[in-house]
Amino acid sequence: MTNNLEKKLDSLSISNLEDLFSESYSEWFCSLKGNEFFCQISPTYLKNVESFEYLKTQFQFFDLALEIITDQESKVLEKRSNEDNEIIEKESVILYGLIHSSYILTDEGMEKMKEKFINGDFGECPRLLCKNSGVLPIEFQNDISQCVKLYCPICKRVFYPPYKYMKMNGTYFGSQFPHLFLKKYPEFEQTQEMEKYQPTMFGFDIHEDSAIYYKPQKKNEKEN
Ligand SMILES: [Zn+2]
Structure with missing residues (x-):
C-alpha cells in the first residue's frame, strides 16, 4: 500500500502537483456530494461580470463572493471576521447558483447539461x-x-x-x-403515446365490455 503511494507520488511531476492544487471553484463546487445537478460554469462566462451586476442588491458581500467563484480570492478575506467569512461563503454558493441558472440556457451550458442528462446525473x-x-x-x-x-x-x-x-x-x-x-x-422528448397501466386478471387483459372492467372517469364526466 505504502509502496503504491510512493510510486504514485514519484510519478507526479511538478506540473502534476500544481494541477492538484489548481482546482477551480467550479470544479470543487460541482464535485461536492449533493451538487450533482450542477454543471461547471466556464471561466469565460464567469468573467462577464457586468451581466451579473443586477444581482448585486441581493448580496451583502457581492464583490467578495464573485471573487471567490472566479478564483480571484484576495487577501481581503483573511482580514474578515469568521462571521463575515461564513456569510461570504454562503453568498458564494447562492451567487454560483443564480449565475448557473442563466448559464445553462446558453448553448455551452445546455450542452453540458445534455451530457449530464445522458449520464443520468x-x-x-x-x-x-x-x-x-x-x-x-x-x-x-x-x-x-x-x-x-x-x-x-x-x-x-x-x-x-x-x-x-x-x-x-x-x-x-x-x-x-x-x-x-x-x-x-x-x-x-416522448412523441409516442405514453404507456399506461393495463389492468389484468389472472394474467389476462380485462376487456372494456367486461362487467368487472373499471374505467376511470374524467372530472367532467363525473360532474355530468
Ligand atoms: Zn415519467
Whole structure:
C-alpha cells in the first residue's frame, strides 16, 4: 500500500502537483456530494461580470463572493471576521447558483447539461411505466418550499427529488430550463403515446365490455 503511494507520488511531476492544487471553484463546487445537478460554469462566462451586476442588491458581500467563484480570492478575506467569512461563503454558493441558472440556457451550458442528462446525473423518473427515463431539474412555480423538482420528458410530470436534494434551491435551474432543453434536443422528448397501466386478471387483459372492467372517469364526466 505504502509502496503504491510512493510510486504514485514519484510519478507526479511538478506540473502534476500544481494541477492538484489548481482546482477551480467550479470544479470543487460541482464535485461536492449533493451538487450533482450542477454543471461547471466556464471561466469565460464567469468573467462577464457586468451581466451579473443586477444581482448585486441581493448580496451583502457581492464583490467578495464573485471573487471567490472566479478564483480571484484576495487577501481581503483573511482580514474578515469568521462571521463575515461564513456569510461570504454562503453568498458564494447562492451567487454560483443564480449565475448557473442563466448559464445553462446558453448553448455551452445546455450542452453540458445534455451530457449530464445522458449520464443520468439528474436521476430517473419514479413512475414505473417511464422505465427509468432520465429527468431534468426544474424550479416548479407556486411552490413555497422552492426546492428543486424533477421533470420527466416522458410522462411530463414533476416530482420531488430524492431527500438529499430537498434543500437545493430550484432557482439555480429555473422554471424554463426543461422546456428550452427539450426544444433544443427534441430527441429526448416522448412523441409516442405514453404507456399506461393495463389492468389484468389472472394474467389476462380485462376487456372494456367486461362487467368487472373499471374505467376511470374524467372530472367532467363525473360532474355530468
Ligand atoms: Zn415519467
